[in-house]
Amino acid sequence: MWSKKARKGTLLFNNIFSIVPAIMMGVSEVAGSFEIIIVARFVVGICAGLSSNVVPMYLGEIAPKNYRGAIGIVTELFITIGILVAQVFGLRSILGNKEGWPIMLGLTGIPAVIELLLLPFFPESPRYMLIQKGDEKNARKGLQRLRGWEDVDEELCEMRVEDQSERAEGQLSVLNLYTFRSLRWQLLSVIVMNMGQQLSGVNAIYYYADSIYSSAGVAEDHIQYVTVGTGAVNVFMAMVAVLIVEKSGRRLLLLIGFGICCGACVFMTVVLYFQTKLDWMPYVSIVCVIVYIIGHAIGPGPIPALVTTEMFRQSSRPPAFMVAGTVHWISNFTVGLVFPFLEKGLGAYSFIIFACICLFTFIYIWVVIPETKNKTFLEISKLFAQRNKVEIMAEDSEIKETGGEISKSEIKSTFL
Template identity: 65%
Template sequence: MEKDDREKEGKLTLVLALATLIAAFGSSFQYGYNVAAVNSPSELMQQFYNDTYQERNQESLDSFSLTLLWSVTVSMFPFGGFIGSLMVGPLVNKLGRKGALLFNNIFSIVPAILMGCSKTARSYELIIASRLMVGICAGLSSNVVPMYLGELAPKNLRGALGVVPQLFITVGILVAQLFGFRNVLANEEGWPILLGLTGVPAALQVLSLPFFPESPRYLLIQKKDVSATEKALQRLRGWKDVTLEIEEIRREDEAEKAAGIISVWKLFKMQSLRWQLISIIVLMAGQQLSGVNAIYYYADKIYLSAGVKSNDVQYVTAGTGAVNVFMTIVTVFVVELWGRRLLLLLGFATCLTACIVLTVALALQDTISWMPYVSIVCVIVYVIGHALGPSPIPALLITEIFLQSSRPAAFMIGGSVHWLSNFTVGLIFPFIQVGLGAYSFIIFAVICLLTTIYIFLVIPETKGRSFIEINQIFAKKNKVSDVYPEKEELKDLPPPVSPC
């Protein structure tokens, strides 16, 4: 019987696989796509801004105003992401996880149409407003997709499926880079199509996701619908008897009844969730402040200094994007083998090493002829390190270290930290680069080092553990007697497994 249970436990059914692909392609893919879509046609779009302004006012935009308009266009995306993160809690509690994803497509299809028509309408304001809306879409999807998939997956597949959203983000970036080649869509006629294509995955999700189950945890704990929970689990697992899993969800529910739905404010005040909260803030800030956006920003200059022709830089950049996709695929397969903690430590340590060597290489590249090639290797090594742990694991951990009642608030806080950090790097890095030049990566090295130390000292391994077991590990760190100390129901639970 035990053997049979183990075989059942590991099953990736067709329904679960398709639900994962549709949720990730329809939502996470767009996040990645919109991150990179404006990079290739940026000069053409700025020319369009200038031409449109000239048509209206019979004078050209001065360089400061044009730079400001473009900065607003780019930074509207992370700002929208921050707004989207604030909407996560209310939407997932009211509409469910699947319902929130379907609703979120409004923030993709509408801006896709507006951006596609912007050139014909001679309006750059449409592009700026659309960037805000696709940002909201990304802010919601970057939080809701990991939550939805984490709650659909059996615990032995939770890590692998939890990395899939990040995989589709990297695929989105790569597809935008490929479509952004000058001989494809990054040209005078093609750039509005390049921007408008983001609506295609959203339309496919609207048509297909309604046929897949809602999160069983949401159906049982929040909707109290036992029959719907049973049907959803039977479809997801591929067998009739789902009593054990329903019982596990019920125990989680019992553990949480005293807490109710936890607001962001309440989450900050709860001693029993203190280290979980500190951990997601550190991991989300570390993920964005470790320099990943700066590496991509700097990459073109590094390639040019190594002798890559300016027309060929786009191909090398796409190659870096392909490495990112490949390493994220590797992470999908090793996350259940190596565990979350090891991948985070390995990833941040790799990024730390790459930042230090890159600083030395950039400082010496004018004096030693082969140093620019070392810089290129550093960029690739950094991308590999970030794809192994810092990019995919933090969102997966939010799902794992919080229980149902606190999960939406935790994603709101984690998402807000993610997008505010992203926005800050985008805003401040150009000035840091002017002030510090090659030494700007020392700042990112320090952040990588501090995050690595924190992970080593605080983050437990969550691989193969139930949500209750993970929270019992943190109960010890929080110096409370149990997950929710005021509840007696947890006293009969098995003792927590000591962390690795």
């Protein structure tokens, strides 16, 4: 869809899968049918799946390379803001009650309506227009609108170099994405990072949070306010990530984030083991929850989608996001399905499994993932070329700013 309808067209079309189910859920009580809610939630899942892939891809393609990190993880920032808003509206004193829940579910369509009204005023991805559609005129116009100045020849030149360097690949699909040696380590990295993101225990932490707060002596009616507080911490750390990602880099934030999550899971295991033996231990468990949220919000939460955008060039990026999205949601579903049984069988020791996953992901990132900040997509592909045992050669100086044809001898892409 995102190759035929383009990035912006896909996002506009995707609003249907948010607005329609919001209306369905809003009228479900009047209709007296819980089946409507089930169908609506299924449709909303389609919206979430498309948005979580297309939005970071669109933002990554329209952003200048020196701000691509900050703009790319704005997606995660607004996800955390959305979660916090939902937690606030979900308070029993607001809409989290018998009378208010249909209104709360119906309000989920408002962001889609706002996007439907405003997104048409934004340009299509210039990189998509030039490389995949060959429309340099509209690519130039879109780039000039986005940058705010007329001289965009340097960026267009870089796009032409990328276009010529990947001609050997052609338009890739998910199935033949696995056959290209030049993409082998990028694809494996995307799978590891997205599995690490979801299997690191973030959903388990939230699953356990209410019982942790309760055991710490927080009154049942007040647990909802503590939950809102953790949501606020999540938003704050996502904002910090946006502010520092261009200085610290992606790799460092991933390492710090997974390191903190690993440590928090280990401490959580110890704390839960001694929780009934030491009176003050439940309060330490609350600290562990907050520390884990801080670690996840600064690295494992926002960075994988950004790095997925950066590690792939134009033709391979859409199928790469399909793989990333599939791994992301299957892993998310697996944790939600398995963790209650895991917790019942292993108790506090279940978090050791998550600690091991965080540690494995940490080691993988340390060994394999290069720093990608302030680099073009082609430069990042070259960083992986040696590990993939391929040669990717492209010289900027060979590209004419008029956009003329380039011979195969001027730009060579060799797949061994």
